[in-house]
Amino acid sequence: MTDLTNLTLSATLKGLENKEFSSVDVTKAYLQKMEDLRRLNAFITETPEHALEMAKASDEHRAKGIAGKLEGAPIAIKDMFCTKGIRTTAASKILSNFVPEFEATTTERLWQAGAVCLGKTNTDEFAMGSSTITSYFGVTHNPHDETRVPGGSSGGSAAAVAAHMCAAATGTETGGSIRHPASFCQISGFKPTYGRCSRYGVVAYASSLDEPGVLARTIEDCAHMIEPMMGYDPKDSTCSKREVPDLVGALDKNIKGMKIGIPKEYTELVPDNWEPALQFLKEQGAELIDVDMPHTEEAGMVYYVISQGEATTNLARYDGARYGVRVEGKTLDEMYMNTRMEGFGQEVRNRMILGTFFTSAKGYNDYFVPAQKMRSLIKQDFDKAFEKVDVLFSPAVPIKPFTIEEAKHGAAKGRFNDNYLMPSCLTGVPAGCANNGLQVIGRMWDDATVLKVLDVVEMMK
Amino acid sequence: MTYIIKGKTADWEMICGLEVHCEILSNSKVFSGASAEFGGLPNTHVAFLDCGMPGQLPVLNEKCVEQCIKTGFGLNAKINKHSVFDRKNYFYGDLPTGYQITQLFYPIVGEGYVDVTDEDGNIKRIGVERLHLEQDAGKSIHDMHPTQSYLDFNRAGVGLMEIVSKPDIRSPEQAGDYLRKLRSMVRYLGTCDGNMDEGSMRCDINVSVRPVGEEGFRHRVEIKNVNSVKFVMQAIDLEVHRQINLYEQGLDFPQETRLFDAVNMETRAMRSKENALDYRYFPDPDLPPLNLTEEYIENIRVNLPEMPEAKKKRYMESLGLPEYDARILTSDKDTAIYFERALHGGATQRDPKKVANWVMGDLFAALNREYIAIEDSPVRPEDLGSLIDLINDGKISGKIAKEVFEDMFTTGKSAAAIVEEKGLKQVSDTGAIEKMIDEVIAANMDKVAEIKAGKDKLKGWFVGQIMKASQGKVNPGLANQLLEKKLSEV
Numbered sequence: 001m002t003d004l005t006n007l008t009l010s011a012t013l014k015g016l017e018n019k020e021f022s023s024v025d026v027t028k029a030y031l032q033k034m035e036d037l038r039r040l041n042a043f044i045t046e047t048p049e050h051a052l053e054m055a056k057a058s059d060e061h062r063a064k065g066i067a068g069k070l071e072g073a074p075i076a077i078k079d080m081f082c083t084k085g086i087r088t089t090a091a092s093k094i095l096s097n098f099v100p101e102f103e104a105t106t107t108e109r110l111w112q113a114g115a116v117c118l119g120k121t122n123t124d125e126f127a128m129g130s131s132t133i134t135s136y137f138g139v140t141h142n143p144h145d146e147t148r149v150p151g152g153s154s155g156g157s158a159a160a161v162a163a164h165m166c167a168a169a170t171g172t173e174t175g176g177s178i179r180h181p182a183s184f185c186q187i188s189g190f191k192p193t194y195g196r197c198s199r200y201g202v203v204a205y206a207s208s209l210d211e212p213g214v215l216a217r218t219i220e221d222c223a224h225m226i227e228p229m230m231g232y233d234p235k236d237s238t239c240s241k242r243e244v245p246d247l248v249g250a251l252d253k254n255i256k257g258m259k260i261g262i263p264k265e266y267t268e269l270v271p272d273n274w275e276p277a278l279q280f281l282k283e284q285g286a287e288l289i290d291v292d293m294p295h296t297e298e299a300g301m302v303y304y305v306i307s308q309g310e311a312t313t314n315l316a317r318y319d320g321a322r323y324g325v326r327v328e329g330k331t332l333d334e335m336y337m338n339t340r341m342e343g344f345g346q347e348v349r350n351r352m353i354l355g356t357f358f359t360s361a362k363g364y365n366d367y368f369v370p371a372q373k374m375r376s377l378i379k380q381d382f383d384k385a386f387e388k389v390d391v392l393f394s395p396a397v398p399i400k401p402f403t404i405e406e407a408k409h410g411a412a413k414g415r416f417n418d419n420y421l422m423p424s425c426l427t428g429v430p431a432g433c434a435n436n437g438l439q440v441i442g443r444m445w446d447d448a449t450v451l452k453v454l455d456v457v458e459m460m461k
Numbered sequence: 462m463t464y465i466i467k468g469k470t471a472d473w474e475m476i477c478g479l480e481v482h483c484e485i486l487s488n489s490k491v492f493s494g495a496s497a498e499f500g501g502l503p504n505t506h507v508a509f510l511d512c513g514m515p516g517q518l519p520v521l522n523e524k525c526v527e528q529c530i531k532t533g534f535g536l537n538a539k540i541n542k543h544s545v546f547d548r549k550n551y552f553y554g555d556l557p558t559g560y561q562i563t564q565l566f567y568p569i570v571g572e573g574y575v576d577v578t579d580e581d582g583n584i585k586r587i588g589v590e591r592l593h594l595e596q597d598a599g600k601s602i603h604d605m606h607p608t609q610s611y612l613d614f615n616r617a618g619v620g621l622m623e624i625v626s627k628p629d630i631r632s633p634e635q636a637g638d639y640l641r642k643l644r645s646m647v648r649y650l651g652t653c654d655g656n657m658d659e660g661s662m663r664c665d666i667n668v669s670v671r672p673v674g675e676e677g678f679r680h681r682v683e684i685k686n687v688n689s690v691k692f693v694m695q696a697i698d699l700e701v702h703r704q705i706n707l708y709e710q711g712l713d714f715p716q717e718t719r720l721f722d723a724v725n726m727e728t729r730a731m732r733s734k735e736n737a738l739d740y741r742y743f744p745d746p747d748l749p750p751l752n753l754t755e756e757y758i759e760n761i762r763v764n765l766p767e768m769p770e771a772k773k774k775r776y777m778e779s780l781g782l783p784e785y786d787a788r789i790l791t792s793d794k795d796t797a798i799y800f801e802r803a804l805h806g807g808a809t810q811r812d813p814k815k816v817a818n819w820v821m822g823d824l825f826a827a828l829n830r831e832y833i834a835i836e837d838s839p840v841r842p843e844d845l846g847s848l849i850d851l852i853n854d855g856k857i858s859g860k861i862a863k864e865v866f867e868d869m870f871t872t873g874k875s876a877a878a879i880v881e882e883k884g885l886k887q888v889s890d891t892g893a894i895e896k897m898i899d900e901v902i903a904a905n906m907d908k909v910a911e912i913k914a915g916k917d918k919l920k921g922w923f924v925g926q927i928m929k930a931s932q933g934k935v936n937p938g939l940a941n942q943l944l945e946k947k948l949s950e951v
Binding site for chain 2: 081082088090095098100101102104199200201202203204206207208234235236237238309310313315316317318319321322323332333336356359360361364368
């Protein structure tokens with residue numbers, strides 16, 4: 001029998017449908033792989049027993065002919081999604097003992113579609129980082145070179161997908177946290193339009209930026225994964241009532257006549273496959289048009305001010321009073337200080353302090369308000385570009401993964417690390433990274449076209 | 462005569478504004494589905510959001526929005542079609558998320574006013590700055606354990622309307638009447654139960670003083686969480702005198718927050734402006750701005766119940782009641798409801814003045830005596846109406862009616878039943894009355910002679926004797942009439 005973990009999600013679903021193997025078979029294969037590659041530290045919590053129970057139930061569903069869209073497919077969940085009865089840590093000591101009594105809307109929908117939960121994947125603490133080195137549960141290694149980081153913050157999910165420890169995984173983006181590790185681990189990643197996926201039950205980092213999304217081996221797999229996660233949820237006031245389009249059906253591999261914008265600010269540094277990719281798109285019948293995105297450079301600063309400002313209040317609830325880790329003190333204030341000093345890692349504490357400053361009476365007017373204004377200008381860049389073109393095309397992260405040592409010495413602060421990713425996070429437009437490191441960004445709500453173009457990009461040899 | 466305090470060095474006036482927090486009457490909390498009911502065992506009305514679980518998001522309860530708009534109309538205020546929710550950040554045990562969701566920059570209700578009666582009986586208009594929607598905190602309980610505090614999140618997340626007045630209040634009496642008017646208004650509208658004892662209406666006082674004629678404002682002191690009209694008036698009075706006293710000794714004091722201590726009758730410093738908190742307000746990214754349509758607001762307006770001022774006007778104009786009666790009867794929603802139910806018996810309307818007299822007289826006296834709220838009155842308004850009918854129909858005298866009322870109040874029985882049981886029905890049988898008069902005249906011929914000699918006053922004595930003989934059941938009008946006739950015949 002072939003190794004079932006070598007199948008893409010799409011192939012796994014076909015195999016299950018054709019009864020070539022059962023969900024229990026494929027789940028066992030993944031659990032074995034997880035055990036074999038535990039040294040990569042992709043998972044914070046493995047749930048093998050739970051996975052086998054779900055797989056058995058899935059096989060019964062299939063037998064009864066009531067299979068959901070992801071029936072029997074073993075997947076991994078970034079440990080930012082609250083899972084009922086399964087420890088959810090956000091990779092932080094402060095939540096290291098937290099078991100939610102409720103389920104995130106997006107994961108609930110995945111289980112309803114029949115997916116099987118293998119475990120919870122590692123991330124930077126509270127998703128703050130792009131190397132998966134700030135986790136309380138240790139560093140995750142890049143499966144392609146274990147001395148290097150997998151990117152982040154969804155590095156555990158990316159490593160698990162790349163090392164075939166799951167068929168697909170969920171991720172979250174705030175400032176590039178899906179596309180960045182997808183690029184570093186040579187897999188596909190997609191974050192839909194802000195408002196497509198409910199944030200209910202997702203541990204908040206920066207509410208106006210946080211977007212649940214997916215990582216998988218191909219864009220087609222991403223489309224299979226993301227479709228059931230999307231759609232209106234009355235529990236999230238920022239979630240859209242728009243109907244969910246047929247995303248898998250949109251992948252018709254035809255981009256003839258499509259206008260693809262190349263933002264010149266995103267091509268300052270490009271990877272080796274960049275020129276061939278442009279050539280390939282032209283061959284596919286697309287028209288390439290140069291566009292200007294003049295406020296790209298400012299996106300990084302804007303991102304830091306807004307994300308840290310929001311994060312500092314979102315994380316205020318972790319005070320040791322009601323759940324999570326508590327470190328006692330003589331007074332209430334002392335208990336807060338002890339709990340938060342010990343419960344949060346250095347990176348989170350740094351961002352809390354900066355965020356507190358950015359939202360202080362003085363910082364608000366000097367930084368937060370100007371950042372919001374600049375955010376509007378960045379959005380205008382996109383609006384203007386999309387008057388001329390259907391999608392934007394560029395490298396995702398034009399640099400090679402840095403080593404764990406380099407990451408510990410601030411390599412992630414380099415300017416080419418995430419400056420092609422952040423503008424699209426600030427504007428909420430849909431964006432994805434193909435498994436060859438190239439990204440496509442689309443108009444608000446036009447998630448289908450982004451996936452369709454990415455699917456073609458992945459056809460390139 | 463305005464409220465001027467004669468000091469040693471100057472005549473002083475006070476400047477005061479009130480911030481009143483009203484808990485919104487709604488089934489569920491403002492951003493979660495948990496019950497908003499008062500009380501309950503600790504931590505039984507708590508959704509995941511109300512204890513600040515990760516990943517929990519607020520969803521606005523439309524009922525609370527409606528209640529704010531209604532109250533806005535009650536304040537004669539502008540309803541803002543666009544409002545925004547902000548986070549007010551601070552750490553405290555009973556604040557589960559580390560921030561309170563409120564509306565700082567764009568409140569749902571803008572400027573309005575409340576007309577109050579001042580110490581001289583004049584109408585004074587107190588401006589309202591704004592009304593905004595926010596969530597309440599939970600409760601910290603510090604006295605159950607020597608070293609630990611307990612937390613109850615039942616109240617955490619209940620909707621609050623904060624009504625902020627302009628600094629237009631110039632006397633403790635104005636402040637008291639402002640609060641009474643507000644309470645009456647929210648109770649009329651059913652937007653808050655106005656119960657200050659249970660904390661569903663709470664008041665923060667901002668007060669400063671200055672010599673009469675001085676321009677601008679001096680240091681202001683905030684007195685937090687005062688929970689009765691009486692205490693608010695006392696706290697202002699105390700604070701005003703404290704401030705004047707300090708100024709007159711040539712001393713200054715910091716802009717600070719103080720607590721009112723009703724036991725020791727003093728205000729005490731809580732924290733000064735120098736270490737005031739920076740609440741780091743900013744728009745809550747979990748909640749989109751609240752945008753209301755003209756139709757939505759208009760629909761709430763046309764369905765508003767009649768407000769006290771309009772009701773008072775109607776009582777005076779179409780019921781012909783004096784201003785005093787109309788004011789008393791409309792000062793409280795439940796009193797007005799009682800009055801109107803007693804006024805109408807089926808399709809007919811009773812004499813408004815007579816009903817008003819009964820409600821404001823015997824009923825109020827009995828209720829006050831027994832500390833019973835009018836909505837819990839043992840004499841139901843319909844029964845009071847029937848009692849009044851018995852008098853009008855001449856079935857019982859006004860004097861007997863008072864006795865019947867007391868019986869009704871203690872037993873809860875209807876007037877007709879009591880009159881029947883006790884045989885109190887008025888005697889209107891001319892023959893029977895004539896017989897009684899004959900007997901009284903026969904027994905008192907000496908007095909008849911005195912009347913004949915011109916001592917007219919004695920007629921009253923005769924009526925009294927007849928009433929006595931009949932145990933008060935004789936219709937006094939009839940008795941008088943027949944007595945005249947009989948006396949002339951003697």
